[in-house]
Amino acid sequence: MITEYLFWFLAFVSVFGGVATILSRNPVHSVLYLILTFFAIAGHYLLLNAQFLAAVHVIVYAGAIMVLFLYVIMMLNLNRLDAEKRTLIGKVTSAVSAGLLLLVMVGVARGGSEAGEAPAESIDAGLVENLGQVLYRDFLLPFEMASVLFLGAMVGAVFLSKKELNS
Amino acid sequence: MNTTAHLWDYLPILIMAIVALGFVITVMALTHAVGPRRKNAVKDDPFECGIPVQGNARTPFSIKYFLVAILFVLFDVEVIFMYPWAVNFRELGVFGLWEMFAFMGLMIIGLVYIIRRGALKWE
Numbered sequence: 001m002i003t004e005y006l007f008w009f010l011a012f013v014s015v016f017g018g019v020a021t022i023l024s025r026n027p028v029h030s031v032l033y034l035i036l037t038f039f040a041i042a043g044h045y046l047l048l049n050a051q052f053l054a055a056v057h058v059i060v061y062a063g064a065i066m067v068l069f070l071y072v073i074m075m076l077n078l079n080r081l082d083a084e085k086r087t088l089i090g091k092v093t094s095a096v097s098a099g100l101l102l103l104v105m106v107g108v109a110r111g112g113s114e115a116g117e118a119p120a121e122s123i124d125a126g127l128v129e130n131l132g133q134v135l136y137r138d139f140l141l142p143f144e145m146a147s148v149l150f151l152g153a154m155v156g157a158v159f160l161s162k163k164e165l166n167s
Numbered sequence: 168m169n170t171t172a173h174l175w176d177y178l179p180i181l182i183m184a185i186v187a188l189g190f191v192i193t194v195m196a197l198t199h200a201v202g203p204r205r206k207n208a209v210k211d212d213p214f215e216c217g218i219p220v221q222g223n224a225r226t227p228f229s230i231k232y233f234l235v236a237i238l239f240v241l242f243d244v245e246v247i248f249m250y251p252w253a254v255n256f257r258e259l260g261v262f263g264l265w266e267m268f269a270f271m272g273l274m275i276i277g278l279v280y281i282i283r284r285g286a287l288k289w290e
Contacts, residue, residue, distance in 0.1 A: 046177065056247050064240045071233045132251030136259055136266060144266070146248065147273040150241050154277035157237045158286045161230045 007047055014040035027073045031066060038062045050126035234286055245274050 017037030021030045038061045045054035135143055213220055252259070252267055259266070281287060 052251065060240070060244060060247065064243050068233070068236055068240060071236050074228060075230070075233065128251050128254045132255035133258065135251055136255065136263055140266065143248070144269055147245075147270045150245060151273050151277045153241055154238065154281060157234055157241075158281055158284050161234045161286070162284070 003047060006043070010040045010043040010047070013037075014044070027076070028070075031069050031073065034069070035062050035066055038066070045126075048126070052126055052128045052131050054126075231289070238281060238286070241277075242274070245270075 014037050017033045017040060020033040021037065024030050024033060038057065042054045042057045042062070045051075045057060248270065249267070252263060256263065
């Protein structure tokens with residue numbers, strides 16, 4: 001089965017990209033590996049018959065979100081000297097918080113496996129027409145909630161940079 | 168999974184990806200193979216014929232660039248939500264229209280807030 005080989009290939013690429021993202025010392029290399037991971041995840045979406053989601057994933061994540069990540073990297077002080085200034089308490093706090101996050105993820109993954117496999121959707125379920133029918137009829141409230149989320153994000157982004165705007 | 172035949176529908180996309188990636192790789196390899204290689208302190212300067220470089224290129228820059236980028240992403244996602252809606256415009260009818268008006272209304276409130284706060288002003 002070609003889909004099975006494709007799945008294993010994409011799984012390998014996404015895990016490799018994810019591990020390389022956190023292991024590379026250069027933050028810009030991390031971003032490049034993360035783009036690789038995003039493309040592999042888009043491939044997974046295609047295998048799951050979520051075609052529209054795959055396209056949006058490439059456009060938004062690999063396109064727009066990565067630009068945001070690059071901006072964040074550019075705003076960090078990337079001089080070589082600063083890399084060595086990590087204090088012990090910083091290391092401990094980051095290890096503890098990352099460990100807690102991992103705990104949550106493992107818990108979710110374990111809980112999900114008990115629910116059993118999701119029922120196989122039809123091949124066309126992820127096409128734009130069918131997705132729109134479901135999104136704007138059955139999932140109306142989450143869709144409208146998304147606009148509230150956007151509003152919150154806009155206000156938050158403007159508010160957080162307010163200090164510089166006023167001066 | 169029964170999508171083996173379906174996978175061939177992505178062949179044009181695959182060909183396009185291969186052509187795009189192959190073009191970049193070919194051109195880069197060709198440049199390195201054909202082009203001359205002269206490395207010295209003057210050639211490696213960022214501005215070979217300009218003023219001497221001062222300081223470091225990697226200094227933190229204004230948050231305003233990031234603000235514009237993050238606002239762009241928000242409106243980008245908003246437009247993506249409009250795409251499945253536009254495809255189903257006739258099927259959803261008036262209800263879908265009001266639905267999208269409510270969605271767009273909140274986005275426009277956000278846009279007005281952004282403009283009124285002067286977040287996009289670039290003095």
